[in-house]
Amino acid sequence: MKIIVPMAGRGSRLRPHSLTVPKPLIPVAGEPIVHRLVKDIAKVINQPIDEIAFVLGDLAFFGDDVVSSLKALAESLGAKPSIYRQDKPLGTGHAIMCAKDSLSGPAVIAYADTLIRADFNLDQEADSVIWVKKVDQPEAYGVVKLNDKNEIVELVEKPKFFVSDLAVIGIYYFKDVSVLKEELQHVLDNNIVNGGEYQINDGIKGMMAKGKIFKTGQVDEWMDCGNKTVTVETNAKMLGFLQDDGEQLIAPCLKIENSKIVQPCYIGKNVILKDSTIGPFVSIGDNSTIESSTVKNSLIQTHTTIKNANLDEAMIGNHAIFDGDFSKISIGDYSVLE
Incomplete structure (x- = not known):
């Protein structure tokens, strides 16, 4: 085949x-x-x-x-x-x-x-x-x-x-x-x-x-x-399926401080969570940092920093920096909003 x-x-x-x-x-x-x-x-x-x-x-x-x-x-x-x-x-x-x-x-x-x-x-x-x-x-x-x-x-x-x-x-x-x-x-x-x-x-x-x-x-x-909207929806559905399948979705090298994870979520390697609530239905790529934020129903890629955010139905690319009070955002790689 x-x-x-x-x-x-x-x-x-x-x-x-x-x-x-x-x-x-x-x-x-x-x-x-x-x-x-x-x-x-x-x-x-x-x-x-x-x-x-x-x-x-x-x-x-x-x-x-x-x-x-x-x-x-x-x-x-x-x-x-x-x-x-x-x-x-x-x-x-x-x-x-x-x-x-x-x-x-x-x-x-x-x-x-x-x-x-x-x-x-x-x-x-x-x-x-x-x-x-x-x-x-x-x-x-x-x-x-x-x-x-x-x-x-x-x-x-x-x-x-x-x-x-x-x-x-x-x-x-x-x-x-x-x-x-x-x-x-x-x-x-x-x-x-x-x-x-x-x-x-x-x-x-x-x-x-x-x-x-x-x-x-x-x-x-x-x-x-x-498009962005349906991709965020697909991310949520897939996380639910993977959780039901018993897959390990959170990397063991997570650094977490005064934060809560509401499953299902995917969290990659060397992610830092500080003073934040993550989930449900959130994917975070490797080497990203989330601080003083609430994030749900969102896709965040690698090497990205999120601060002081309240995100829902957001999609954020790689190597991005976001510091602000918007929710349904869609920003690509190497973008800076602070």
């Missing part, structure tokens, strides 16, 4: 946090989004992973440190790491084809801006499985249309009229991903574009037209990391 991870986008909706760190590398509940996603997929697939292919953007933004991190992730799962580049943002189908040398055999394709909780049961009769989640407002999503055999017969983007309430979450399984490769090559060769880009859906539609069977897979939780 292979895992293909397109992650070349800049994550503009998550700025300023994605200005200096690629969005898939931003930690949520103490671990980068893409690391957590790949590990969760590897766990629930319950099959040996032979290769993990990452499709990155330009070298200037996705540099050597990113490559090293991703190679280490793949190797930790016993898989061969492969790195590809998508130099121009030409769509989801184009991104997948940038990894065409790895498109053979069974594979999961997963876009690195979402986290899941699921049991993956791969339908052996299906040529492909598309994971979906029931949503309240299907008109805001891409959804699947099913026939009376519960097979997917159509993909509809943001339907104006009700088609179904099963939204596509961006995770796919292909029994033989080379079939998708052939269809996407046809899309590229014939310049088939939607929204000015080459889309994976057009490759999937080509497969459907040739009689390939598509089934749905359902997830228990689908957690977005597209």
